[in-house]
Amino acid sequence: MRPGNLLVLFGALNRPTMPAFSVLFTLEPLSRSIIVTVVPLMAFERFGTAQNVSIFFFVLGILGVGMSLAVPWIVSRYTRRGTFSIGVITGVISMGLFMHGEVWSFCAGMALHLFASSCIDVSLNLYMMEHIRRQEFGRYEPVRMFFLAFSWCVGPFLGVYLRNTVNPAAPFVFGAITVTLLAAYFFYLRFTDNPAVTGARPAVTNPMKYLPRFFIQPRLQLVYALSAMRSGWWTMYFIYVPIYCVTVGLGETTGGALVSLATAFVMTTPLLRGSIQRHGIRRILAVGYFGTGIMTIVLSLAMGVPRLAVGIILGAGLFAVLCDSVGNALFYRAVHPYERSEMATVFGSYRSVSSLTFPGVYSGVLAVFQLPAVFTVTGVGMIAASVLTRYIPKRMR
Numbered sequence: 001m002r003p004g005n006l007l008v009l010f011g012a013l014n015r016p017t018m019p020a021f022s023v024l025f026t027l028e029p030l031s032r033s034i035i036v037t038v039v040p041l042m043a044f045e046r047f048g049t050a051q052n053v054s055i056f057f058f059v060l061g062i063l064g065v066g067m068s069l070a071v072p073w074i075v076s077r078y079t080r081r082g083t084f085s086i087g088v089i090t091g092v093i094s095m096g097l098f099m100h101g102e103v104w105s106f107c108a109g110m111a112l113h114l115f116a117s118s119c120i121d122v123s124l125n126l127y128m129m130e131h132i133r134r135q136e137f138g139r140y141e142p143v144r145m146f147f148l149a150f151s152w153c154v155g156p157f158l159g160v161y162l163r164n165t166v167n168p169a170a171p172f173v174f175g176a177i178t179v180t181l182l183a184a185y186f187f188y189l190r191f192t193d194n195p196a197v198t199g200a201r202p203a204v205t206n207p208m209k210y211l212p213r214f215f216i217q218p219r220l221q222l223v224y225a226l227s228a229m230r231s232g233w234w235t236m237y238f239i240y241v242p243i244y245c246v247t248v249g250l251g252e253t254t255g256g257a258l259v260s261l262a263t264a265f266v267m268t269t270p271l272l273r274g275s276i277q278r279h280g281i282r283r284i285l286a287v288g289y290f291g292t293g294i295m296t297i298v299l300s301l302a303m304g305v306p307r308l309a310v311g312i313i314l315g316a317g318l319f320a321v322l323c324d325s326v327g328n329a330l331f332y333r334a335v336h337p338y339e340r341s342e343m344a345t346v347f348g349s350y351r352s353v354s355s356l357t358f359p360g361v362y363s364g365v366l367a368v369f370q371l372p373a374v375f376t377v378t379g380v381g382m383i384a385a386s387v388l389t390r391y392i393p394k395r396m397r
Helices: 003-012 018-033 038-047 050-100 103-131 136-167 170-188 207-215 217-245 252-279 281-301 306-323 330-334 337-348 350-368 374-390
Strands: none
Touching: 018 103, 018 136, 018 170, 018 252, 018 281, 038 050, 038 103, 038 136, 038 217, 050 103, 050 170, 050 217, 050 337, 103 337, 103 350, 136 170, 207 217, 207 337, 217 252, 217 281, 217 306, 217 330, 217 337, 217 350, 217 374, 252 281, 252 306, 281 306, 281 374, 337 350, 350 374
């Protein structure tokens, strides 16, 4: 890279620009991904069965939905900058609770971790929508997904590796350091609440007012359903693939490696920009959801042959790349600018809703069937989502 280009890049990293947001969206998911495989394994050790783990995550999902819906009130009361600060503080505290080792501290740490993630995620997305023009979302979203995928590629395996070879507390120390670095860079960029944006319309803090407004808009309904299904598939993957690896003797490290490899595939999303422009978002997503669903069902049939199952798991991850290829671009293009705060918060709750709904369904499924049924049910859900993609406007590219 030429010296002049380096100066331009360093200049861009000193203010809220696309490169700066790329750094933020690398650090933020890294703080979550470093524990995403460790936590299900810890829960499996403490609660004994996959069904009990499902119930644990179901209860956490209830808490997550409630906390994510409280974020708009926090934003209106303490501003986006204050909400981000609250998320950072609670995020560091959650990592300390994880290190305590008791069951109560483990549960409390996970609850605070979900709350911190909601605060930080909503705050960053609101700032991004303010500083990046609406017309540039389609171009920037694959880049954002690349850096996000990089963190999700590194984190799951690194977390298990640190836990097994360094110290059981090491992933949480790393997570706390990452949250601190995220906060340091955020405040270095000197984000402020723009009165022209935040004062354009009073913030709505009553869920009964902004939830109906979101769900009466067909395009937002569609985006929410597709995002929740995509997130639900990853929830299943993050929780039950490591558990599967442990139960068949492949080990925790293999489980972490499979999670990291699958998310590494998402780093190829910038390479799909040409295909998206050529074939359209609707066709790309239809193939992605349908292919992921079929491969997940096939996996449930092949789980008795671990080596074959590993290959199918990675094959499903390849199709899942198509589901993630457009990221949140559909939402950014569907939401009205004057409703960004309220709608971004409702939209962001799809993660909590999927984290609630899917483990709840799985706990019922596992009460009757064995672990492969979890993958069958999820695969059917992905195929159903592929049918919904036909309602995406053809003009979206």
